[in-house]
Amino acid sequence: MKHWIYILFTGLVLGLTSCIEIIDDVTIHNDGSGTYKYTVNLSASKVKINSILALDSLDGKKVPSKEDIENDFLDVIESLKKKSGISNVDYSMDFSDYIFKLQCDFKSIEDLQDAIKAIVKEQSKEKDAEEYDYNWISWDGSKLMRSIPELDIKQTKSMKQEDIDLLKTGNYTSITRFDRPVDRFENAKALMSKNKMAVMIKTDPYSLTQDYNLLENTIYLTPQK
């Protein structure tokens, strides 16, 4: 997960620094299978993004064209489709409002985790980073442990204040859904839905880069009937 986020952050936030909203939504069924949804919403900054995309380069870095972004996104989709235990991969790219969505079903949490790790490895130049061994989510049938996207704090240190301010105005929402009610959870900042079937944590992208424990949570479910 952390590298998944990392790609989005480096690709979208640092490249097209803007007011960003990210929704990370995982549904886990009792048998461990589930659905993973990821949404990036940049519609609040579409003027800025359009102006950046009109440039060849910004701060000495090449600005990707819409085609480049589309191709990179499609590469990820194609790669995801080929991963074991992953099915029903769906996506949408809205270049008028700059909303990007990705969704897939997984047979098990491990399949999802392995698929994401593999894609991040494919996309990254660093092929042997020890972070690839890191497990960010585990499920034993009654307890879900979600870890954090450990974003590289160094990245934000090199960012300009105006870019940091924009990250602070963004939103990161993490939702975990289940087939049966949640009994309790450990992260004090998390909220439970009224039907008790989902847990949500909201923060901003900048806070995430500074405190990678923000999204860490262990969720205990009520016993299965």
Added chain:
Amino acid sequence: MRFYLSLIALTTVLNGFAQQSELLIPKDAVTVFSLNNIQLLQKVSLDDLVSYEFMAEVQQELFDGSTSGKTLKDSGLDFDQRLNVFYGKGDQYEISGFTFGIKDKEQLFTVFDDFEKSKSPYEGVELYTSFFNNLLIKGNQGLLIRVEPTMEKIDEITDSIWYARGFEDPWMELYYPEDDYEGEYDGEMEEEMYQETFDTEDQGNYFPPDQEDPLKKNYFELRDSVNTIYQQRYFSFVCDELFKDGYNLMKHDLRFTEHIKHTSEGIFYLDNSRSVQKAQNLWYLQTMFPTLYNDVKELYTGNVILGDLFLKDNAVEFKVEARYGQELGSIYEKMNNSKFDKDVLKYIHKDNSAFFSYNVNLREAYEQAYKVIVPILENERNVQVSYNLLMLELINEYVNKDALFDTYKGSMFGTFNGIRKIKTKKIIFEYDEETFDYTEREVEAEEDMPIFTLGFSTERGDIPEKILKHLSRLTSRFKNMGDYWVYEEAVLDAASLYMIHKNGLFIFTNDEDLAMNHSDGYGADALKGSLAKKAKKSGFMYGHIDWSRTIDHFPRDFFNDEENEILDAMRGKTGNMELTSSKTTKESTKFNLVYNFNGEYENSGKYLLDLVNSVYVISK
């Protein structure tokens, strides 16, 4: 008495000779910045100095800690001599560096501590070399120079040797070592190969592919050897000219010799005729149509830009003279033979942040260019050129030039009216508290948008109106609102673009207020007084910027890196900038850029370097 007069005369002569660091500028220098009053630079830290782009080519040695905590004062430089920064690129090699006076050689080598003394082939000249650069000292003058063969030259020689040895295309071989490629060569291949080979983070582990015989060089090793040999060859060539033949830029171009005598704080020299020759887009012309190339070169002969930079108490003045040859000058003279369109002033608000006006007579310029260029094309005996010439002559006969040049006469103006919030729409996600399911909803939002107006004079506004009428049939986003036209969400897919056709002007703006409420002009709120008079009286161009209102609000995203360099140099400073131009003659046009600022600057030397760097980045 005679003794004293002789003493004064002798002192003057000696001082005159002392100011001679400029004698070491090679004749190949196309761009030169010569800082006269380098006393100003004494406070500049060396670390700041080497961070400028104009120092980039020669700064490696200075970036190794030897500069830490030191200022130029500690560097052994002679502040009574000029500091001349130069750059030049020809067909075969590129030179960059600077020349300077030396007061304390020992101190100098505490900064240039990576240089080692080498045997000098030139009498009376000491030679010091480092990995990249060369330092030559003659008397109390120093030349730090880097000479590099052009990439094109290295490619040409390397490829020639490589193929002569019977090898295949090295790029294909490296990219498809197994000979498993059967498709056509893809232009992106080379780029990908470079990325694959060099873009790895751990470059220390990179080695070129092995050869079967380790004594034979692979392509890259051969290329390195060619580079080294040609670097030495061109370095010797440049230095022989300077130190054996005594031939330098001063002797090569008398315009430079005259210009460097100016006592301004800095002078700027750009030989546009040589700059034109190195232009990549002329390569095709040179190869395919050599006669035409020579004629075009001839057209640019004498094209030089000479500038003076004056630092005053509360102003910086940059005087520039663009000189050109008679033929090109005749086109410019006709082009700039135009009167200021007074109606422009109606659309410039008295409180605007920045505006410019540009008055040209495209019709006369076209006729004169036709007279100058057609004979040049007629001289070329080539089918393609003849065909193009025929097309040009037919178009000249058949096109209604009255309609064309009455529609767009060439005069235009532009204003920047600051940053305003514009209404846009964004998508938000709303969560159901029961299930945390979310739905999308479009809501109103606001984003910053720079407000620009651009207009041009026209006598045939009916022609653009025709175009707009047709466009409005094609899309409902194009609407005729009576006093103006609107194209919704035209600017960055968010803001509307308004078009106004009134008072002999056709205006494009994203300023809703101008379109809706002031389509006839700002009336009493329009620009008047001294600024309006100056705009009217200036030559073909006038510009005014109020920095305090403008510069800090300029969005970086709208400018490229080079433009941002200039803007960064100006940020945080208040004042105004004014650009005026003289009447254009067949010989030259003069421009005067005055930057008046409020308050004082702690380090005017640093400020001078900011400006020099900005101009260097643009002219390079």
